[in-house]
Amino acid sequence: xxxxxxxxxxxxxxxxxxxxxxxxxxxxxxxxxxxxxxxxxxxxxxxxxxxxxxxxxxxxxxxxxxxxxxxxxxxxxxxxxxxxxxxxxxxxxxxxxxxxxxxxxxxxxxxxx
Amino acid sequence: xxxxxxxxxxxxxxxxxxxxxxxxxxxxxxxxxxxxxxxxxxxxxxxxxxxxxxxxxxxxxxxxxxxxxxxxxxxxxxxxxxxxxxxxxxxxxxxxxxxxxxxxxxxxxxxxxxxxx
Numbered sequence: 001x002x003x004x005x006x007x008x009x010x011x012x013x014x015x016x017x018x019x020x021x022x023x024x025x026x027x028x029x030x031x032x033x034x035x036x037x038x039x040x041x042x043x044x045x046x047x048x049x050x051x052x053x054x055x056x057x058x059x060x061x062x063x064x065x066x067x068x069x070x071x072x073x074x075x076x077x078x079x080x081x082x083x084x085x086x087x088x089x090x091x092x093x094x095x096x097x098x099x100x101x102x103x104x105x106x107x108x109x110x111x112x113x
Numbered sequence: 114x115x116x117x118x119x120x121x122x123x124x125x126x127x128x129x130x131x132x133x134x135x136x137x138x139x140x141x142x143x144x145x146x147x148x149x150x151x152x153x154x155x156x157x158x159x160x161x162x163x164x165x166x167x168x169x170x171x172x173x174x175x176x177x178x179x180x181x182x183x184x185x186x187x188x189x190x191x192x193x194x195x196x197x198x199x200x201x202x203x204x205x206x207x208x209x210x211x212x213x214x215x216x217x218x219x220x221x222x223x224x225x226x227x228x229x230x
Contacts, residue, residue: 032217043206043221044157046115087156091217099145099210101219105156 002027006088006104013111016077021107023088024070033071034101035064036087044087047073078111085109116140117209119222126197127230134192134225136207142187143209147219148180151204163190197229 004025013019025033032051036044048057050066057064061082063074073086085108089101116139126132136146145164149157161182163169169182179201181193190209194201204226208219 043224049218100159103156
């Protein structure tokens with residue numbers, strides 16, 4: 001059965017304290033892995049797409065990496081404004097053309113000043 | 114590019130009434146739109162997939178007569194919650210596939226908070 005698991009569930013960091021969020025997955029025919037940021041009461045904001053093992057993407061203080069079983073979102077020297085819930089989603093091969101995502105439960109990140 | 118809007122952002126209604134939520138892709142054509150539901154501190158639960166000009170595909174356990182979806186154009190999909198009850202209170206989010214990001218990315222709207230009294 002397709003599954004996406006994110007850890008930790010919650011993470012508190014001091015400003016400047018780098019860390020990594022994990023997204024492990026089991027899915028047949030991975031078409032893509034996606035990272036989103038969600039602020040309270042808002043819709044998810046797209047961050048990255050990763051398609052194949054070994055791929056890396058960077059944006060400001062964030063760097064996403066992908067292996068055959070998991071993805072990491074590395075946060076370097078975080079700031080309080082990086083506080084949010086980070087969601088990971090995978091997309092498997094089209095089932096009746098739907099291209100739907102399977103979401104993890106997210107990691108709630110709090111960065112303290 | 115890849116901006117998705119939702120309207121209204123917040124709605125309060127009485128039990129038994131119907132509520133319509135609009136989802137628009139503002140700067141791109143979306144052949145596929147998705148509707149999600151999110152409970153507090155939980156992840157997104159896919160309700161249905163909507164393709165322009167065809168019937169929506171509902172996920173198991175989602176009542177199609179309760180949650181009516183119409184995808185009349187490449188930039189507009191609507192979700193109507195019929196005969197709403199307090200248990201339908203939730204945060205509803207739409208997404209659209211397409212835009213500048215690529216073929217597979219979904220871009221999400223800001224969400225609609227529905228409260229049924």
